[in-house]
Amino acid sequence: MGYLFRRLLFATRFNDSKIVFSRDVTPDSRMLFARDIRERVRRIAPFLQYDGDPYAFIADGRLMWLVDGMTTSTAYPYAERFGDHLNYIRNSVKATVDAYSGEVSFYIIDPEDPLAATYARVFPGLFKPASEMPESIANHLRYPEDLFKIQTRMYAMYHMTDPEVFYNREDLWGLPREIYKGQQQEVSPYYVNMQLPGEQGVSFVLFTPFTPSRKDNMVAWLAVSSDVDEYGRMVAFNFGKQHVVFGPMQIEAQIDQDTEISKMLSLWNQSGSTVIRGNLLVYPIDGSILYVEPLFLAAQASQLPQLKRVIVSDGTKVEIGSDLPDALAALTGWRKSSGTSTLTEADVDQPGYGGEGAVDQDGLSAGAALDLYRRAQERLRAGDLAGYEQLQRQLEQVLKSMADGE
Template sequence: GDLGKYEQQIYYGEKTEQYSIVGGPQKELDYEEDGEKTTSYQGNSGVSLSNAFNRAAYAVAFSEPQILYSGAIGDGSRILYNRTPKERVEAVAPWLTIDGDAYPAVVNHRIQWVVDAYTTTNGYPYASRTTLGDTTADSLTTNQRAVVAQQNQVNYIRNSVKATVDAYDGTVKLYEWDTKDPVLKTWRKAFPGTVQPRADIPQQLMDHLRYPQDLFKVQRELLTRYHVTNPAQFYSGSDAWQVPDDPTNKESGAVPPYYLSIKMPDQPAQKFSLTTTFTPKGRPDLGAFMAVDADAASKDYGTIRLLRVTTTVKGPGQVQSELNGNDDVAEFVRNLKGTDSDIEYGNLLTVPLEGGFLYIEPVYTRGGTQNYPLLRKVAASYGSKTVFENSLGEALNSVFGVTGPGTTQPPAETTRPPGTTQPPATGDAALKKAIADAQKAYAEGEAALKKQDWTAYGKAQADLQDALQRAAAAQPKPGSTSDAGNSGKADKSSGAGDG
């Protein structure tokens, strides 16, 4: 969790869309602490404005006469443009299609933007075409997060290249990721030396690489139709799925995929995964849950696991509707009226749990002079029950039916003869013990997060997942009086998800 000493100044970033003139006579404000601290750009990127000809050329190019006349520009001044990570990678390798979501990592004491890049074509034989812009759009898509070349029609896409852009000097490096892609091999022959071999990826960078979102969105869109193996069902569309709309976003759009650490039914432990949900076409209930192993260091990286729901389980839209109609929510909203705050729903997360699905959603208020979101409530839904409480611990207590104060103490252990072990708690005792463990793990995770102790935070998250699994296992089984038709069962299937 300790980032160590690294270059913190960012001259190339996701929002640096304007040109910038740096260095030279004009010092830059770095930060304020006991007075202003200034700095001056020392990188070699950009174009020098030390001579009058360059200054005149860029004054014309950017329609800004002050570039030619300003006394703040002189020896050592440089003009930087094409400053977003996606722009720079596309300029270096225009034959690649760029993923919409670049993400930063500290690698060798520098901030590096990691950009996923694809080799694509629309001429692959006997393959279905899709439009990248339509397929990769969701409720979070903005100009900043949109895939480059949105109108491209493709029927072949592989995440063949991982690129990095240095946040300080804009240096672009391309690394081979898919060593078997024939399209990338052809481009490397056309532009030798442009793409470095996969073996050259630094370990510090490898530790941060993850499965790309836009590729996952293309795969999930195709799986809405191509999960069907019966020809009659395929052509009739009777078993088709759809990616549900995001119920938490007023502007609507498809629900975005979420990175979660989850344990799928066939896995022994949690995995860093990219996840999504499906609903049957034209219906709001849950149809399937899909996750791909997103950790580049994992031997199962790129493996897609698909859970098919075989009983009636509420979909994301239904859960949000129940939450909106909840009496506690209505009272909460009424209390906000007349104040300078608005309610704002966080991400509605779906977690497979013991044959059912647990939904978790934070609820924020935003307003006042600061206008930043503050966590106020947490909603949870499992089986037929939807609750709205003050914290995650209270929400889990309520949704799993544990009564009592906010902190539930595990049942007292009885004394046993030496050499024997305590049998596992069962029934209500097991449920209370699991909820208490979940609350303890959550509190430990929050404490570790404040200290930026990521090892302890990871352990706490694993403990929380284990406790939730035990809590769900202690619930009445699907088909009982209290949960009939709501807990849900899932069949699983898996397949390679490399492209």
């Protein structure tokens, strides 16, 4: 706080005379203000645009916040505008905020961006190169959702490479819709761990499906990697017009037509509670598609939703379970009736149920999937990403074998 003059300035700024007269305020005191994460970084670097979803993480034992910063322009030559406010955007800056001290650091992760390089020369000392970013922070980077939304909008039109098709707009795509909290809405991109086509390992990606314009079937999906070694790499998968793949709204229609699920939802809605249908997730698995939708129940008194059921579908049938492993067991035929799985601890301890090595083909069942899923979540909570990825690969092997055995 310094001495009297500086304290007078702070007292005037915050309209608080205690800053001047309180004995608790000493020359060593520090004033922490602008504590909202986005407001804090915006005051320091107002020339950047920021992603609307800052996220917290732990690095070296400290709670940190990360905000994605984008350089933008409206004057890039021969570039189409997105809306009315930009025709150039790059995710060149990552800003971190220490949740305790408020210390802010800006890192330039795209040194080839001319705007970011110019800002770094205009404001020397404000930006740090990506090489100075600690590994504990780099491991938590993820691709910004707001930027990906813009890119998916543009790709829905510019995926057409044939000039005549593009000119006539014969193959326009759109973003699918889903039912969320009883209302139709556009499917938002979501983060998921998945194995990309042609790769062995599991990648952490931001994912979105596409449908033809004004239609509900799914024609393609787009994913962008958030892994450190492949950050920003995009993968597009086109199903082709000769294949009919159900989109989210078509699966929502199948769910609505299921008599068992309809009875359950009607009963819950009549009991003084509110049923919340969560986001319908599309998950590609080895050339096929798995659809997952959680069901939440919120009492009118508390309005705190609780996960009650999980609905899954492979496009041909719909099943419901008390959790994801239970629903998958019903979908693959291991459990014929709805309700809770009858797996016992003795079943889990048998060979082939989630061991560290290869999965025994004779023991492939939802029991193995259940055990692998639980163990993977334990590894994830413990921060063991390598162990989590290994168990995820084993889980995918089990699910593939179960699908092949149908």
